[in-house]
Amino acid sequence: MKKHTFTFMGTAAGCGVPSFFCDCPACTEARENPACRRGDCGVMVRGEKTLIIDTPPDARHQLLREGIRTVDEILFTHAHFDHIGGLGEYEYLVQLVQKRPMPTYGSVIALQGILAEFHYMDYCLDMHALEPFDTHEFDGVHYTALPVTHAPGTYGYLIETPETRMFYASDTAKLPPETAERVRGCDILAMDATFWKRNWSPNDHHSIQECIEEGLALDAKTIYLTHMCMHYDEPITVAELEAYLEQYGGRVRAAADGLSFEI
Numbered sequence: 001m002k003k004h005t006f007t008f009m010g011t012a013a014g015c016g017v018p019s020f021f022c023d024c025p026a027c028t029e030a031r032e033n034p035a036c037r038r039g040d041c042g043v044m045v046r047g048e049k050t051l052i053i054d055t056p057p058d059a060r061h062q063l064l065r066e067g068i069r070t071v072d073e074i075l076f077t078h079a080h081f082d083h084i085g086g087l088g089e090y091e092y093l094v095q096l097v098q099k100r101p102m103p104t105y106g107s108v109i110a111l112q113g114i115l116a117e118f119h120y121m122d123y124c125l126d127m128h129a130l131e132p133f134d135t136h137e138f139d140g141v142h143y144t145a146l147p148v149t150h151a152p153g154t155y156g157y158l159i160e161t162p163e164t165r166m167f168y169a170s171d172t173a174k175l176p177p178e179t180a181e182r183v184r185g186c187d188i189l190a191m192d193a194t195f196w197k198r199n200w201s202p203n204d205h206h207s208i209q210e211c212i213e214e215g216l217a218l219d220a221k222t223i224y225l226t227h228m229c230m231h232y233d234e235p236i237t238v239a240e241l242e243a244y245l246e247q248y249g250g251r252v253r254a255a256a257d258g259l260s261f262e263i
């Protein structure tokens, strides 16, 4: 069976780890150890072709790190800065190399938001709106847009290959019931785990504890925590987080920038 590789391009919430303005233990750990650094959230699925979900502000560094020479399609979860801020890096790929507009998918609201921010790039985006529960097939993988609990028009994507059913939702509070039912029992769940302990925005995000609780309740076989800020009330270092996750015996894992696996 043809294999695809899933890669976490970035795994941070909002301001990244380290945040330039922060000297907490988590940010200090990341300054000292590059393996603990996190750029804003995005993922990549590579088979014969390369699809990217979201274009965070760190897109250029992430693409360089992974040795990516071209991207064939872009899916968007939503149009917040931490997920679209790097879209401008693709203008030159389109202009100089591909010479055709980039196929770009997302909700109507997300696409409108992207055009509002990047109006000068309308000529290099070939936009296709996805309605909730629409499935888009690309390079042998099915991507189903599932509504999540975040800004209006935000999607998580159910990613299905012949071997793997996985759900990627970087930004969400508790999943809406219809989405939860579609996701139940998935092989891999990569989900919003923004806050350690107290959830500062319970209508839009999970805490790490809530992400784990919901993932276990959904019978996900493996749960990856992503969109993590690692600081706020009480910072948590990667070393501390990994020690905390030991109780789950490998079922719950912290995502990391550059972490890849086959799907």
Ligand SMILES: [Zn+2]
Binding pocket: 018, 019, 022, 023, 024, 025, 026, 027, 028, 230, 231, 235
């Ligand atoms: Zn910090």
Ligand SMILES: [Zn+2]
Binding pocket: 078, 080, 150, 151, 171
């Ligand atoms: Zn957001």
Ligand SMILES: [Zn+2]
Binding pocket: 013, 014, 041, 080, 082, 083, 170, 171, 227
């Ligand atoms: Zn976000």
